[in-house]
Amino acid sequence: MQKQIHLVSFLINSPINHTVLSWADQKDNRVKALGDLQLWQDLARTLERGKFDGIFFADTPGVFDRYKERVDEAVRYGVCWPSHDPVVLLSALAAATTHLGLATTMSTSAYQPWTIVRQLSTVDYLSGGRAGWNIVTGHLRNEHRALGLEQLDHDRRYDRADEYMEVCYKLWSSIGEDAIRADKEAGIFADPEKVQLVQHEGEFFRCNTVGPVLPSPQGRPVLFQAGSSGRGQQFALQHADVVFAIEPNLAGMKRYVTGLNAAAAELGVKAPGVTFGIQPIIGGTEEEAKARLDALIERMPLDGALARLCGTMGVDFSTYDLDRPLQEVETQASRGLMKAFTAVLGDRPFTLREVAIKWGLSVGMPQLVGSPEQVADQMETIWRESGCHGFNMTPHIMPSSVEDFVDQVVPILQKRGIYRNEYEGTTFRENLGL
Numbered sequence: 001m002q003k004q005i006h007l008v009s010f011l012i013n014s015p016i017n018h019t020v021l022s023w024a025d026q027k028d029n030r031v032k033a034l035g036d037l038q039l040w041q042d043l044a045r046t047l048e049r050g051k052f053d054g055i056f057f058a059d060t061p062g063v064f065d066r067y068k069e070r071v072d073e074a075v076r077y078g079v080c081w082p083s084h085d086p087v088v089l090l091s092a093l094a095a096a097t098t099h100l101g102l103a104t105t106m107s108t109s110a111y112q113p114w115t116i117v118r119q120l121s122t123v124d125y126l127s128g129g130r131a132g133w134n135i136v137t138g139h140l141r142n143e144h145r146a147l148g149l150e151q152l153d154h155d156r157r158y159d160r161a162d163e164y165m166e167v168c169y170k171l172w173s174s175i176g177e178d179a180i181r182a183d184k185e186a187g188i189f190a191d192p193e194k195v196q197l198v199q200h201e202g203e204f205f206r207c208n209t210v211g212p213v214l215p216s217p218q219g220r221p222v223l224f225q226a227g228s229s230g231r232g233q234q235f236a237l238q239h240a241d242v243v244f245a246i247e248p249n250l251a252g253m254k255r256y257v258t259g260l261n262a263a264a265a266e267l268g269v270k271a272p273g274v275t276f277g278i279q280p281i282i283g284g285t286e287e288e289a290k291a292r293l294d295a296l297i298e299r300m301p302l303d304g305a306l307a308r309l310c311g312t313m314g315v316d317f318s319t320y321d322l323d324r325p326l327q328e329v330e331t332q333a334s335r336g337l338m339k340a341f342t343a344v345l346g347d348r349p350f351t352l353r354e355v356a357i358k359w360g361l362s363v364g365m366p367q368l369v370g371s372p373e374q375v376a377d378q379m380e381t382i383w384r385e386s387g388c389h390g391f392n393m394t395p396h397i398m399p400s401s402v403e404d405f406v407d408q409v410v411p412i413l414q415k416r417g418i419y420r421n422e423y424e425g426t427t428f429r430e431n432l433g434l
């Protein structure tokens with residue numbers, strides 16, 4: 001079968017996805033959707049009509065509180081605040097769809113391994129094997145403040161996450177294949193011989209129990225990972241089925257895939273598929289698309305964008321000169337993103353203002369602006385030249401950006417034979433081609 005582009009829709013259960021103040025657009029329905037399951041279910045059905053592999057929720061529990069060391073800008077502009085729980089949504093979306101993958105981010109700092117296995121495997125089992133987990137270690141300082149926890153240093157969080165995954169794997173493999181009998185005549189539910197007790201005593205975790213949820217048709221949820229520092233990649237190569245990355249342009253994307261493949265070869269492991277974040281801005285014509293982008297920029301408050309940027313980077317940039325090149329600053333938050341956006345990938349480095357605007361618009365995900373044909377061209381070029389598996393697409397205006405893409409760009413990709421006409425399988429793993 002010919003290789004195909006894989007697509008995941010990248011959302012947040014908050015007033016915005018990744019565009020500051022998108023909720024204020026006259027057409028946007030997100031503020032309403034926060035309290036309306038029907039709107040979320042309609043969106044999931046639209047994605048399924050567009051044959052997306054899955055829906056994927058980013059999640060940063062807590063609030064952005066780094067900019068000026070306060071929460072005011074995040075609260076004032078609704079920058080990912082309130083942060084409603086995405087896991088709760090997934091089962092409602094499972095009920096409205098039959099093929100769409102259902103992935104969410106859950107932080108290893110905010111939940112115990114048993115809790116994540118229980119919640120996500122329940123979604124996985126209920127949906128016939130369609131769940132996915134984006135494993136993050138909790139780069140956001142306020143996540144820890146919200147929970148009253150000490151934030152471990154960057155690399156230490158990954159060490160802890162390695163042990164975390166060990167516990168998860170044990171829980172996932174605790175229930176043997178033919179353990180469940182559900183024999184009504186005999187009154188026997190399961191064979192205890194085939195259900196293994198997990199007895200984990202490690203540096204960070206203790207767990208003594210049996211697996212809490214039945215294995216789904218895909219066994220366990222698909223694992224995503226988005227750390228892109230050296231330590232983050234090491235973690236990804238050990239655990240991830242798919243790596244999700246943000247690179248500002250094609251040069252960065254090529255460099256990322258080449259680096260990951262080389263690191264995988266060195267470790268002797270299979271390289272995970274890479275999906276790059278993108279934000280299509282579609283118009284009937286190129287001019288119309290550009291006008292839509294201009295409207296997003298015009299509406300965006302720079303201090304709202306800085307609140308988002310400072311939160312992710314873990315640095316208060318409020319005293320920095322906006323028009324100087326952004327230089328790499330030591331951080332305990334996202335080192336991967338800090339590196340990607342301070343590297344010189346074009347003819348000069350980005351200034352802080354430029355990075356803040358990129359962050360406010362799309363958290364640095366490149367915007368593919370143009371007519372449906374032009375957007376399809378850009379996607380095909382990136383996909384062919386970078387060797388990526390596919391894309392995480394962040395829509396700006398809800399739900400029209402998704403509808404425009406599904407109705408106008410998907411048919412072009414299908415016609416070119418680089419995107420599916422029908423789902424290949426029933427589980428998320430099968431459809432992702434893993």
Ligand SMILES: Cc1cc2nc3c(=O)[nH]c(=O)nc-3n(C[C@H](O)[C@H](O)[C@H](O)COP(=O)(O)O)c2cc1C
Binds near residue numbers: 336
């Ligand atoms: C594309 C992308 C998406 C991410 N999504 C989330 C998220 O939803 N929640 C979160 O807490 N961290 C998120 N992160 C942060 C990373 O998972 C990671 O914890 C952080 O970047 C620090 O690791 P690193 O220095 O190895 O990149 C994301 C990072 C990237 C690159």
